[in-house]
Amino acid sequence: SRALLSYVREKVAPEAPRAGEETFESWVVRRFGRRLYEIFFKTYSEKLWGIPCGELDADFAVQRIKKFSLFEALKAAFSTDTSGKHKTLVDRFAYPFLGTGMVYERMADHVSRNGGAVHLGTPVRKVASAGMKATGIELADGRVEAYDHVVSTMPLTLMVLGLDGVSPEVVAAAKSLKFRNTILVYLNIRNENLFPDNWIYIHSPQLKVGRITNFRNWSPHLYGEEKSSILALEFWCNESDELWSRDDEYLIGLGRKELAEAGLASEADAAQGYVHRINRCYPVYMSGYKELLKPIQDYLDGIGGLTVIGRYGSFKYNNQDHSILMGILAAENIIDGSGHNLWEINTDYEYQESALITETGLVELNDRAGSKYDDIVLRYHAACRYMSRI
Template identity: 35%
Template structure:
């Protein structure tokens, strides 16, 4: 009988681990998922024929393994052009040698990346570009303040860089920090930047600086004169035709077809351990029945605080106290279907209904609570049931149980519509209908007891057959590709008989590239 690997969670990390085990063939993965569908926050939510991508997922990684893994599951559509990836100073072509006819449906599209910031009721390029629009929108006085404060930060940096505020002021200067980072970041996390660990900035926006923005502007100027027909994945990305959930549904199908098991609506009540090893999982089924499931290995993507609280015998009190107080940020997406948007000369719309070309727009304005606006039409036309409709996703960062979280759906939809009208983006009369999706523990946070997290990690790593992977599993703000890489390394460690987890924890630590830099990383 093959050894059993119990996998907690059917998101990107859990399903990647399951499929890698199926491909190897020496062990049997059994996946337990709390909800009734796969994908985690990378799932696709359907509402009356319209599909929502929760949080937005651009399929681009500098890892060849990840890129090839995705393309093996969903090949690039035959009607899409070849794309050139640029990273590590090298150019590599993602070709269509395994292209699939578009009508097949199980395909990746090549999409143009457009993200902008909405501030002062004007549009700014994202990443911030030193172009005429940016300079005009900011105005001479603000530009002078930005320049002088950046010079001051360069000459007299903050020495004790303990907080995210210290990190950002040192990197951009006080004025630029307050203009484009402070309000939005605090809207996302709900606490002052002075209370967030500098480690968050080092992980998420370590490659961004004013100097890099200038270099980017110069490079972009040169590339605009380049007549090459191929495009770069700095400006383009791959995307499943029916949203990210389409890929993970196909992965789940392959896991089940290969002999793995996926059980839905199953709550993990706790793990039983003895002599430094996990022996069994206590699983509550949808019917409320609890059973013990023995496993040779466990790969966990569940929230660390929930994992620790369910340990039997209990974890040491110091570990429990830290884990129980680990902070998270929760997330609401309001889907609004509208017939048209208001005209804005800066929106760059080329449509009669005034739909902007952006994948998402970062709402920097202080007088509204919405943090980001997705335009699902621009991710994939097939996310929208009708071509003459605009399908919008308004993203709110909140806390489970707060005023937004507990607002009834109809009032939340009305609240979101009011905010878009206040931003001069829509008229109420053009709103057709809407829906609300709430996602708890979307973002593991870097404040509170997070500073003591190494104590929790050390104890959990001491259970030699337990492997923590993914965003919530590691309480780390990983992207989809990083979560997949942690799962890959966990599977390799299990198959090779390794109990050291250091290589798993090293993912996204020394990586000097990030798919979405700066603010774009804040809410993904």
């Protein structure tokens, strides 16, 4: 095929990165060939990030594609052997019966049962600080709550700009980092057998929707006797884009229309709709972002009593597992001074994308005896198993 020929051509005579700079485009072309890059990676990635792939840092590919290769994809496509399947291609998952929200409800219950408090509906304006020490949090109503240590998951840019006495260099760097927004359009479809996949990625540039998730395929226990399927259509945009300011009626209509154009369901089958907007949910790995992030990291490392974690808080394109792991290691740093470098999570921790999936849908370690990460991975899995029981 043309994709295979393009791959061979790239291996024989590779394209040189522009001015020696490695971008998402050059990284993927080098690994998969230009043809596959153009028909599979390019349109979806530019829809997600809102910038050309030539302006997107290669870190996005390194973190999300990593050791996955064209050879592994072809092997999976033509082989019936499912043992040792790469995590990227897994088709079986360990999933809570009523959705991932169950995990966080259990966490909240555990905190409450052990003397802690969970405050809902309590917007935080900023991290309160005195000199180079975090002293608590300032709430939206102006009240200040004092704490010995603050763990922040609020968007890194907003957190830094809310601190007192930040240097002009760090302020400028924080203002230059960018996030993408997500609009989720939920549609209740009068059909329980729409398609077999958990989610579908939409590569067509003719459609604004980027991904469609079918929650019935994740957990039919949510539906009881209902003969319908709830789909979530994801639209990505910047805050300045017209789409972000559109009303719910327009967005639900757009979702119905694009679902029909994709051939997945008729507009008539789409019953109720609901819209949820999420601001600053994708940290944009534009070229040069690491140079902007470094002075911010150095500055925050010097502030006592403050830890930043999570996708928003650390400006990392984390999955839930990365962020939960950051929380576990942050707790160890606070409790016993373990000294884990949390900036490394989803950057240097190799197990994240080289793990294999067992028949239960859970991750197991590869044969990497003596890896410095094995103990961390095992404790992370033990914590996940514990959370499933409490």
